[in-house]
Amino acid sequence: MALVTDILEWLQALPQPALVGATGALVFAECTIGLGFIAPGESGLLVAATTANTAPRFLILWAVVAVCATLGDSLGYAIGRKFGPRLRETKLIQKYGTDAWDKATDVLHRRGAWAVFFARFLPVIRTLTPAxxxxxxLEFRKFLPAAAAGAISWSLLHVSLGAAMGEAAKRIEGVLNTGGLIVVGVLAAVAVFFLLRWKKKKAMGKLDERTAEPSKAE
Structure with a gap:
């Protein structure tokens, strides 16, 4: 977790062109067999997307991420094609992803290329499905269109989410900078008003009780 946090903090400190390139590299690494357990591609994409506050930035980040995700999936496919079922017996998959590997394989046998598309939206399974x-x-001519379509849709979704988060954060910051003190002041005044009113009612109640005591004694 410390490594992931360090990577995300490093991303936030990068200038825009380097941020886009680094995000694409993280997404590429996440899509390659095994590296998805280490590379925070999805988290890095959301961090980068918070800076996509103009149309050119949005489109460039979307294009870079979609291409890198498709290339990463293609590399994962090539690795799976070369090593075959032996990949399941590797230490990495045995440690982190045996269940996910079996689920991915089962769905692939039942759904074919559709499984490649929908797996793009599922953590862990996304990393293992290409291999x-x-x-x-599964034939590459069927795999590639599904992988590309999934990458385009997934990257559009996450870039949009990140951009919306960034815009929301800016609006909140603007409210706090300009009208925040006024809002806080009004809320404080209201709280003080009701507090004083409650104390006054409590004091009047005690006074009534004391006034009633002599009457009872008579």
Whole structure:
């Protein structure tokens, strides 16, 4: 977790062109077999997307991420094609992803290329599906369009979310900078008003009780 936090903090400190390049590299690494357990591609994308506050920045980040995700999936497919079922027995998958590997393989056998598309939106399974697709024998001419479509849709969703988060943060910051003190002051005044009113009612109640005591004694 410390490594992930360090990477995300490093991303935030980068200038815009380097940020886009680094985000693409993280997404590429996440899509390659095994590296998805280490590279925070999705988190890094959301961090980068908070800076996509203009149309050119949005489109460039979307294009770079979609291409890098597709290339990463293609590399994962090639690895699966080369090593086959032996990948399941590797230490990395045995440690982190045996269940996910089996699920990905099962869905691929039942759904084919559709599984490649929808797996893009599922953490962990997203990392293993390209290699599992290569292992299962799914043809590359069917795999590539599904992987590209999934990458385009997934990257659009996350860039949009990140951009919206960034815009919301700016608006909140603007409210706090300009009208925040006024809002806080009004809320404080209201709180003080009701507090004083409550204390006054409590004091009047005690006074009534004391006034009633002599009457009872008579």
């Amino acid at each position: 599992a697709a290569g292992t299962s024998g």
